[in-house]
Each structure stands twice: as C-alpha cells, then as structure tokens.
Amino acid sequence: MTRILIENTTILTLDDVDTFYYPGFVDIRNDKIYAIGASSVDSVDNGYHGETIRIDGTDKMVMPGLVDLHFHTAVAKGYNDSLPLWEYLDTVWYPSIRALTPEGAKTAALYSYITALKSGTTTVNDMYRHLDSLASAALETGIRAVLSNDIALPEHKLDSVEDNINAFHKNHNTGDGRIKIWFGLEWMPLSDVPLLEHIARMKKELNTGLHIHLCESRSEVDNSQKRFGKSPVQMAHAAGLLGPNTVAAHCVHLTETDLKLFAETGTHISHNPGSNAKLGNGIAKLNDMVAAGINVGLGVDACECHNSTDMFETLKIASYMQKASLENSEIAPASQMLRMGTQNGARALGVDAGVLAAGKKADVIILDLKKDLMFTPLLESPAEERRKMLESHLVFGCNGTAVDTVIVDGKIVVQGRKVLGVDEEQVRRDMNDVFSGLVAGMDKVRMDRKKI
Numbered sequence: 001m002t003r004i005l006i007e008n009t010t011i012l013t014l015d016d017v018d019t020f021y022y023p024g025f026v027d028i029r030n031d032k033i034y035a036i037g038a039s040s041v042d043s044v045d046n047g048y049h050g051e052t053i054r055i056d057g058t059d060k061m062v063m064p065g066l067v068d069l070h071f072h073t074a075v076a077k078g079y080n081d082s083l084p085l086w087e088y089l090d091t092v093w094y095p096s097i098r099a100l101t102p103e104g105a106k107t108a109a110l111y112s113y114i115t116a117l118k119s120g121t122t123t124v125n126d127m128y129r130h131l132d133s134l135a136s137a138a139l140e141t142g143i144r145a146v147l148s149n150d151i152a153l154p155e156h157k158l159d160s161v162e163d164n165i166n167a168f169h170k171n172h173n174t175g176d177g178r179i180k181i182w183f184g185l186e187w188m189p190l191s192d193v194p195l196l197e198h199i200a201r202m203k204k205e206l207n208t209g210l211h212i213h214l215c216e217s218r219s220e221v222d223n224s225q226k227r228f229g230k231s232p233v234q235m236a237h238a239a240g241l242l243g244p245n246t247v248a249a250h251c252v253h254l255t256e257t258d259l260k261l262f263a264e265t266g267t268h269i270s271h272n273p274g275s276n277a278k279l280g281n282g283i284a285k286l287n288d289m290v291a292a293g294i295n296v297g298l299g300v301d302a303c304e305c306h307n308s309t310d311m312f313e314t315l316k317i318a319s320y321m322q323k324a325s326l327e328n329s330e331i332a333p334a335s336q337m338l339r340m341g342t343q344n345g346a347r348a349l350g351v352d353a354g355v356l357a358a359g360k361k362a363d364v365i366i367l368d369l370k371k372d373l374m375f376t377p378l379l380e381s382p383a384e385e386r387r388k389m390l391e392s393h394l395v396f397g398c399n400g401t402a403v404d405t406v407i408v409d410g411k412i413v414v415q416g417r418k419v420l421g422v423d424e425e426q427v428r429r430d431m432n433d434v435f436s437g438l439v440a441g442m443d444k445v446r447m448d449r450k451k452i
Contacts, residue, residue, distance in 0.1 A: 001050050002410055004028040006366065009057020011036065012390060013356040014064055014342055018335075020387040026062055028362040031176070031410040035358055053412070055405065059370050061390060063338075064354050065122025065363040065406065066311040067345025070211075070249040070270035070299025073128040075100065075108040075435060077303035085217050085279045093304060095442045097129055097150065098157055104434040105130035109137035111431045112309060114419050117143055119310040119400020122363040122408045123351060125247060125270070125299070127184040127211045129159055131167035139175050141422055142413030144363065146349050147171065148184025148211040151199065156190045161198050168206055178409055180349075182209035185241070187216070188224045188232040196239035209245035209350070212236065215258065216250035217281045233258035242267040247348050249299065252276055252284045259292045268295045268348035271340070273318045274308075275301030283325045286318070286332065297345035298337075310400040315341050319395060334395035366405035367398075374398045 005028070011021040013036070027035040076096045083091065100108070105128070116124055123144040128134055131147050138145040149159035149167060161183070168181040183203050185191065203210050214232045215221055224232045233254065236242050244266035251258075251269045262269065271284055289296050298314050300306045306314075315337040322332035346354030346363075353361040369375040375393045379385045406414035413420055 002030055003048070003050060003052045004055065004362075004407065004410070004412065005052050006055045006057045006062055006364075009366075010061040010369070010386070010390070011356060012061060012063040012338075012387065014338055015355045015357055018387065020383055022383055022386060023057075025057075026356065026364065028364070028407065028410050031362055033356060033358055033360050033362050033364075036356055055366070057366065059368070060404065061367045061369055061375075062356065063365060063367070063394075064342040064346075064356055065365045065408065066120045066341050067123045067125075067297060067349065067351070067354060068116060068121045068299050068309070068311055069125050069247060069268070069297035069345040069348055070272050070301055071112075071116070071124040071126045071309075072302035072304075073105065073109045073112045073126055073134060074303030074309070075104070075438065077307055079304070079435075079439070081278070081304060081307065085281060086219055088279065088304075092442075093302075094156070094158070096438050099438050099441045100129060102130045102133045104438070106133035106137055107427065107430045107434050109134045110141065110422065110427045112303070113137055113141040113143045113145070114422060114424060114427060116309040116311075117141060117406050117408075117414050117419055118403065118417060119312065120365045120367070120403040120406065121309065121311050122365065122406060123346065123349065123353070125211055125345075125349060131164075131171060131181065135167075135171040135174060135179050138179055141419055142408050142411060144178045144351065144408055146180045146182055146209070146211070148182040150184055150186050151195070152186045152190035153192060153195060156186075158186060158190070159184075161195070161202055165202060165206070168208060172208070176409065180208070182211050182245075185210065185212040187213040187220060188228075188235055189220060193228075193239065196235065196241060200240035203241070203245075209247070210241055211247050212241065212249065214248040214251055215253045216276070217279075218253055221253050231255060231258055233261055237261045237265065244268075245350070247297075249301070250276060250281070250284070251289070252282045254285065254288075259288060259294070262289075262294045263292045266295075268297065268344075270299040270345075270348075271296050271318060272299045272301045272306075272314075273321050274314055275299075275305035277317070277321065278307075279305055283321050286322050287326070295344055295347055296340055297348050298341045311341055312394065312399050312402075315395045334391040337395050338391060362407055362410040364407040365403055366407075367402045368404045371402040371404075374402055
C-alpha cells in the first residue's frame with residue numbers, strides 16, 4: 001500500500017459546505033483520500049504499520065487539483081498569434097497538426113503535460129492527434145487525461161471516426177484507469193450530417209464521451225445556419241451528440257434555445273475566456289449558462305490560443321471578464337471560479353475528484369504560501385476569514401508557480417516544482433527541434449502553392 005501523509009497544513013476542500021481545516025492533515029492511501037481533518041493524525045495512525053511518505057505542510061496549502069476541461073496539446077505557441085480564428089486555423093493550426101509525426105506529437109504532449117502539471121492541473125481533456133503518442137506522454141508524466149481525436153471530413157486531412165475507435169481499443173482505461181478515450185469532433189464547418197450521426201452511433205456503442213467545439217465564433221454559427229438551417233448546438237442535438245457524457249467547448253454565441261438544449265440533455269460546457277478573448281471571439285454569457293442549470297467548467301484551450309497552460313490565470317480572466325462585461329463587481333466570485341476549475345470539470349469528465357473528502361480520488365496539489373509574497377497578507381484567524389482570503393489570493397493574486405507538489409491518483413508526480421521521471425531540459429530541446437521542422441515544412445508548402 002502506498003501512503004502519503006500531509007501534516008500541519010491549511011486545507012481548502014472546496015466541498016459544498018466550504019469545509020476548511022487550519023491546521024489539518026490529509027491521509028492518502030493508494031489512489032484515494034483515506035482521511036482528512038483537523039484532529040490529531042495519531043487517530044488514523046493506529047493499526048497502520050507500512051511505509052509512509054510524510055510531507056510537512058507548514059506554510060503550505062492543500063487543495064484539489066485543477067481540471068482543464070478544454071485542452072489541446074500545443075506545438076506552435078507564439079507563432080503568428082494575432083490572427084482571427086478562421087485565418088489562424090487555416091494558416092497555422094491545421095498545417096502544423098497535419099505535419100506532425102507520432103514522435104513530434106509525443107514531444108508536444110510531454111511539453112504540454114509538464115507545463116500543465118507544474119501549474120497545478122491534474123486532469124486534461126485533450127483533443128488532438130496521434131492518441132497513442134498522447135497516451136504514452138500521459139503515462140510518462142503521470143497526468144490524468146481524457147484524450148480524443150480531431151475528427152473531420154476526409155478532405156480536411158485530420159482524423160477519422162476509425163482513428164478514434166482504434167485509439168479507444170488500444171488506450172482506453174490504461175494507466176490504472178487514468179487514461180480515457182472519448183470521441184472528438186473538430187467543429188461543424190468541417191462536418192456533415194452523416195459524420196455527426198456516425199460519431200453519435202459509435203459513442204453510444206462504445207459507451208464513451210464526446211469532446212466538441214460549439215459556437216466559438218459568429219462565423220461558425222453563420223456557416224451552420226447557411227449549410228444546415230440550424231445553429232451548431234441544434235445540429236449536434238439533432239444528430240444525438242448532446243448528453244451527460246459530452247463536453248462542449250467555448251459556447252460563446254448561444255441562443256435561448258441552445259441553452260435549453262444543453263440544460264435538458266445534461267451537456268457540460270467548457271468556458272475558455274482567455275482563448276475567446278485573444279482570438280476576438282467574444283465573451284460567453286456565463287451567468288446565463290449557470291442560471292439555466294448547466295454545469296460549466298474551465299479550460300485554457302491550446303497554448304496557440306492562450307499562450308499558457310496555467311489554469312490559475314484562467315480563473316482570474318474568467319472572473320474579470322464577467323465583472324467587466326456586465327459592469328458588476330459582485331458576480332463571478334472567487335469561490336465560484338475555484339469550483340468551476342475543480343469539481344465542475346471533474347464532474348463533466350466523470351472523475352471522482354475535484355473535492356477533498358474521504359473516498360475521493362487523490363488528485364491533490366500543494367501550494368507554497370510563502371511563494372513570492374503572493375499569499376501575503378493572510379490572517380491566521382478566524383478560520384472563515386483565512387479561507388476567504390486564500391480563495392481571493394488563489395483567483396486574483398496567484399499563478400501556477402506557487403504549486404510545489406502535485407499528486408495524481410495517489411502518486412507524487414511533481415515534487416519541488418520538478419516533474420518526476422521526465423527530463424524537462426531534453427523535452428525543451430526536442431520541442432524546439434520539432435517546431436523548427438514544422439515551420440520549415442509549412443514554409444515549403446506555402447512556397448509550392450505560390451508556384452502553382
């Protein structure tokens with residue numbers, strides 16, 4: 001049995017009644033939280049005689065790991081990143097991912113998962129290509145990953161339903177269940193009705209989930225109306241794609257009918273405010289989604305669209321943009337953002353985590369409360385005020401560099417801000433080489449097109 005005991009620490013459980021311990025302990029055994037509380041740790045030591053990894057939690061805080069509900073492995077961060085969505089996709093995103101080899105995808109995934117883990121993300125919902133390579137990177141880094149292909153019509157030279165089925169049979173539930181394979185649909189402009197219905201049939205047959213982009217831009221909505229006479233959400237519903245095992249990313253431009261369809265089907269939404277803002281796609285109506293009873297989580301999207309995998313930045317952006325757009329400082333409070341980034345995302349992916357409680361999966365992060373004075377000032381008591389200040393610091397004054405230790409499925413995968421078992425410097429060098437090769441390849445294709 002593997003046991004990790006975190007002692008004498010501050011614990012933000014993020015459960016529904018705001019349970020908070022200071023000081024407290026977390027006892028992890030195998031892949032689950034065995035006990036958590038403020039009582040003496042001696043009360044749970046009785047009868048246990050195995051080896052224990054003890055972590056001194058003084059001046060540290062324990063909270064649930066963050067869940068990135070809409071993620072793409074990154075390869076081209078910082079390259080031509082001031083273009084609008086459709087032009088960016090056509091000139092950078094699609095050419096780069098079409099040119100990727102399985103080896104390049106493995107390097108890109110290692111880079112992406114390392115940066116996510118180091119900033120406190122324990123689960124990613126990653127839509128990309130070469131899922132064998134992604135699964136290998138997830139196993140190597142220790143992250144929890146829901147992986148899906150980038151399915152589109154054949155003429156777009158991305159992935160097929162068959163690619164996704166093959167990846168499912170090879171990788172689903174590997175890593176002691178840490179790796180799940182869902183279907184992934186790129187978006188409506190690269191789809192038709194038979195493709196949508198094919199995905200719906202196979203999703204049901206394999207009893208798995210779906211990760212899909214919906215209503216990200218006005219141009220996408222207009223395209224759907226012209227081609228199908230329906231919004232992207234209505235198209236997805238008609239094909240049987242919506243439901244409690246579907247995550248719809250973005251959802252910036254929704255109608256009242258769209259909101260009702262999401263609520264009635266139990267479909268989850270990933271709100272990606274940084275990406276939506278950077279690409280000029282608008283501000284999603286978060287309040288309307290929540291009021292409709294929809295479960296909403298948070299995602300960073302791709303580093304190409306947001307330039308960072310740091311979910312703490314996304315917590316802040318999500319709150320600030322809602323407050324600014326509605327001119328209301330009381331909405332999108334820190335406590336709501338933290339739950340969107342943890343338990344809401346976990347619920348959407350069917351992961352029994354996102355909250356610190358006995359019996360839950362041990363996906364846990366430990367932050368350094370002394371890091372760069374980010375958590376200063378901080379009251380010692382009363383406990384309620386300390387909790388509120390911590391929530392404020394986490395959302396409005398902190399970033400992922402405060403994360404010291406990351407535990408996924410009961411195993412320490414980041415310690416002292418180092419991802420264990422991975423050579424980060426080698427990944428950095430490999431990533432630069434992969435991208436240099438992709439740029440050379442994309443430049444050659446552009447030159448060849450000019451000659452025609």
